[in-house]
Amino acid sequence: MELKTKIHAEDNRQELVITRKFDLPVELLFKAYEDAGLFAKWMGTNVVKLEAKKHGGYRFETTSPEGHVVFSANGTFHEFEPNKRIVRTFEMENTPFEVQLEFLEFEKLTNDTSQLTMHIVYRSVAMRNQMLQLPFAQGLSMAHNRLQEIAEKLK
Amino acid sequence: MNLRRDVFQAIADPTRRSILMLVATQAMTAGTIASNFDTARPTVSKHLQILTECQLLRPEQNGREIYYHLNPEKMKEIAEFIEPFRKMWDERFNRLEDVMKNYQSKNEQ
Numbered sequence: 190m191e192l193k194t195k196i197h198a199e200d201n202r203q204e205l206v207i208t209r210k211f212d213l214p215v216e217l218l219f220k221a222y223e224d225a226g227l228f229a230k231w232m233g234t235n236v237v238k239l240e241a242k243k244h245g246g247y248r249f250e251t252t253s254p255e256g257h258v259v260f261s262a263n264g265t266f267h268e269f270e271p272n273k274r275i276v277r278t279f280e281m282e283n284t285p286f287e288v289q290l291e292f293l294e295f296e297k298l299t300n301d302t303s304q305l306t307m308h309i310v311y312r313s314v315a316m317r318n319q320m321l322q323l324p325f326a327q328g329l330s331m332a333h334n335r336l337q338e339i340a341e342k343l344k
Numbered sequence: 345m346n347l348r349r350d351v352f353q354a355i356a357d358p359t360r361r362s363i364l365m366l367v368a369t370q371a372m373t374a375g376t377i378a379s380n381f382d383t384a385r386p387t388v389s390k391h392l393q394i395l396t397e398c399q400l401l402r403p404e405q406n407g408r409e410i411y412y413h414l415n416p417e418k419m420k421e422i423a424e425f426i427e428p429f430r431k432m433w434d435e436r437f438n439r440l441e442d443v444m445k446n447y448q449s450k451n452e453q
Contacts (some may be wrong), residue, residue, distance in 0.1 A: 194434035196426060209437045217444045227447060231440040305437075324428035 198321060203314045207307040215303035219272045219295050242269050287312045351398045360391050364400060371411040
């Protein structure tokens with residue numbers, strides 16, 4: 190089976206490309222990025238600000254059940270062309286990661302299907318690789334924590 | 345977990361990557377590996393030590409010699425390190441699809 194979401198990351202490049210085919214008309218796919226309520230739903234975060242227009246800003250915050258902010262990010266739209274294209278910056282707050290530049294292309298495939306191409310440019314090759322490894326590292330540390338928990342119980 | 349981070353540091357070095365490629369074809373002694381490089385023997389030994397510590401290489405005693413074998417399981421782990429990143433995006437986009445399909449059917453009613 191062909192993977193729906195693909196990552197293209199060449200060695201020694203400070204960029205990567207994510208592509209995804211959707212069983213959605215391109216208008217609905219775009220709406221998921223335009224509407225704060227819908228965006229919040231699929232990203233699983235609180236949308237503090239979403240000015241869906243050229244030179245508009247956005248910001249979101251994820252809180253823990255206790256109400257602590259565990260993740261926040263912000264950026265600025267440089268282009269916002271409905272059903273076609275979004276160019277934006279993205280920056281995670283309170284992390285060593287620096288701002289990145291994202292080019293999102295929305296494409297109609299058929300009346301009911303569409304494709305999103307996300308081209309992300311990082312400040313350096315090292316930063317891109319670190320970003321790529323983040324979920325891997327988190328997965329490993331989670332596995333490690335589970336092992337530790339089991340080890341603790343055996344003591 | 346420092347151990348795993350070291351795996352990436354291990355493969356970040358071009359000489360160590362060459363060693364892995366060399367040993368991938370057949371198990372070799374430190375001497376044979378070193379003879380493939382212009383680098384000083386102690387430097388090669390240091391590289392072998394790092395690769396062994398993070399389990400990319402497995403040393404096996406064969407008579408008086410130690411042969412270095414590639415650990416394919418560990419290599420596979422590295423080849424797939426990008427997979428969790430892909431999965432994260434895949435799950436995110438699956439949610440997007442679900443949310444929007446819901447939205448679509450609600451608006452059609």
